[in-house]
Amino acid sequence: MGTVKAWVAENYAETMGSMHSSLRVAYVVFSFCAAFFLGGIKAMVVGPVAAALMILGNVGVILALFPAHVWWTIYSLIKTDRINAGLKLAVAIALPVLFGLWLGLGIFGSALVAVGYGFFTPWISTFEAFRQESETKKFVHGIVQDGTWGTIKGSCTVVRDFADMCFHSYPVYLQELRQCSQGRQPHSIRVLDVPSCILVGILGLAVDIPLYTVIAVIKSPYMLFKGWQRLLHDLISREGPFLETVCVPIAGLAILFWPLVVVGSVLLAVVSSIFVGLYGAVIVYQEKSFRRGVSYVVTMVAEFDEYTNDWLYLREGTLLPKPSYRKRKASDSGEFSVRPNVSVKGGGEYPSTSGEAPAMLVPTLVPARSVREAIQEVKMVQIWANMMKSCETSGRDLLNLNVITTADLTEWLRTKDSGNETINLGLTSYSLMRTVLHSIKAGSNGLLLGNGVEVDQQNRPQDLLLDWFFHPVLVLKDQIQALKMTEQDVRFLEKMTLFVSNSASASVWDNGAEIPQDPVRTAQIQAISRRMVGIVRSMSKFPTYRRRYRHVVKLLVAYSVEREGSFGSSVSGQSVSFEFEITHLEV
Incomplete structure (x- = not known):
């Protein structure tokens, strides 16, 4: 009798397990079909609006700034002393081709990206909504939230970042080209x-x-x-x-x-x-x-x-x-090649920062990692968000110490080419330097972010943009460790970094720093601060940087006005406008 009961129980368990597996398959199929058709409807409704915004915005920026781009480029080519007359002649002959490529590929690429983003983002967002645990949340996210208004706002954000790149980042590159080569042999x-x-x-x-x-x-x-x-x-x-x-x-x-x-x-x-x-x-x-x-x-x-x-x-x-x-040999020349640019995790090797010849985009066809393994990676958006949060925290500390003022922040917001390097580059450089010093003090092998997440070679995002500055920051971290600086040296380094090596401006902040007696050590600390500012200067050319950093500065202005409790005529009008912009600005 006991054997019969055991046999019945075993078959019952197998039957229930099979039914449970069949239900899971049926649920997955139903979810896929529902998300597919719902996402298709949302794509047809939201896609044309988002695509039209991106096409009109990006193409409008390209055409509106095209005369300015031509003038800026020709002017910089004439004024620069980094290339000789022969090379200037060669570049001048190639400029019509390059400008033609910019117009053709810029407009075509904008249209292609706009259509892809506008139509596929709502579709994919609908599938993402089905990952919610609650059935109610799945319905709300799938129907109302995911892929609708967010897609339209995202298209506006893309246009703004593209405009920042064309109107701010490109002139910065040209300005660096016009700067004196300081005795270096020009390219000829x-x-x-x-x-x-x-x-x-x-x-x-x-x-x-x-x-x-x-x-x-x-x-x-x-x-x-x-x-x-x-x-x-x-x-x-x-x-x-x-x-x-x-x-x-x-x-x-x-x-x-x-x-x-x-x-x-x-x-x-x-x-x-x-x-x-x-x-x-x-x-x-x-x-x-x-x-x-x-x-x-x-x-x-x-x-x-x-x-x-x-x-x-x-x-x-x-x-x-x-x-x-x-x-x-190609290995000694740093030449372009058509090898894939793959960063080696944990291998102690860093990708070459020299460019590689463009090639056919072939997605990896090797077995993919599991989703759990991918989630363990730190994402680029986390690093950007943490950097901006760190800038805000450092800015509040400096405002409390009266090292920077509300007038400095508002002047930077109003003026495109503000001469205040402390707000333009120093604040971010100072924040990044504090992160590096905190990582050294904590004994981290990489960078320890403000939220406690450690970014190293194993979990860092495999992103080309991150490759450009992650390795230099780690090298700078090793150099700081090798100097074995005292507390006064660290204070001096922070001051030089914040004020972008401007000794006259640095004298207004008494943070207990002392200039080292050894001139060699002083030069080493100043060189580290210049390299840190150089890293931030390169980061500031990224399209998303300006939008995020302007948001941080606006938050600092609002904090300063609230802290001071000063609502005078001029400051009050500015604070109201800034608070209005802050509430309507996407983080």
Whole structure:
């Protein structure tokens, strides 16, 4: 009797388990279908509005600022002393082509990105809403919140960041180009090499564009089926994005939209071939050889073929010729290549900051990581948010000490080219320096953010923008540790960083700092502060930086007005306007 009961219980458990598994599959299928159709409806309603805002905004910025961009560029080319007359002539000849590419690719890219963002963001956001735990939250987020008003606001944010890049970041680059080279040898080219540069540039366009296009189109079916094979394998084996049940609908959407990824990769390959071909003129300038410039044009086609073979798991190498176009080894030259720019986690090696020749965008087809592993990574948005929060905290401390004033902040907000370097660069540099010093004191191997999260080589975002300054900051951290500074040295470093090495301005803040008696040590500390300011200066050119930093400054103005309790005629009017802008500004 006991055996029969055990057999019945065992079969009952198996039956219930099978039913439970079938219900889970049915629930996933229902969620996918519901999210797919609901997201499609939202995309058709919200997509045209968001796309129109981005197209009109970005194209309007390009056309409105185009005369100014032409004038700024020509003026900077004439005024700079970093290049000689021959190189100026070569650049002047290439400027019409570059301006034409800017107009054509800028307008085409804006339209393409606008359509993709406007229509696919509501779709994907709807799938994200189905990851909510509560059924009520799923309904509210899927119908009302996710992918509707947020998509429209996001399109406006993109337009604003793009305008900041065109109106603020680009003039900063040109201003640095116009600055005196301070005794450094200017870049020069022989006038006789100018025709060779022009010929190789034209040859690069005539050869690389059609061959890149042919290779990309021929291999696109392989990319399509290889991608589907990888995604279906993960689906069957429940790996990668299919490991978590709540993520299965989103991963299913990736299977449906994979052909669009392939089309986008082909388009990027065609666009990148333009710049790869034009770079042949730079090879002629660097190598002083027409023959090596032609060799570069031929080699880049072979490199692209080999690169795509590696990514798509086709035959190794390439059958195309690869003549050498460098007098020295590529590893010593820091030359552009078509190798993928992959950061090695935990390997102690950092990616090269020299650019790489653009190539066909081939998403990774290796087995994907699980969602749990991906969540453990620190995201770039977390770092940006923490940096801005740290700036706000440091700014409040400095306001309490009367080191910076409300007038300094409001002047920076009103004036585009404010001469107040303390607000423009010093505040962020000082905040970043405090983060570095805090990480050293805590014994962190990377950077310890204000919220207690440690960013190191294992969990840092694999982002190209982060590569540009994460490694230099770590190097600077090691240099500070090697100096073994005293408390007075640290105070002196903070003062020099905040006031951007301006000793006259630094004298107004008595923070207990003492100038080291050793002039060599003083020079070392000042060099560290200059490098920190240089890192922040590079970061300030990123499109999202200005929008976020202006929001921080407005918060500091509101805090200062509230702290002082001063609502006079001038300050009161400004504070009301700032508070109004703050409430309508997206963080």
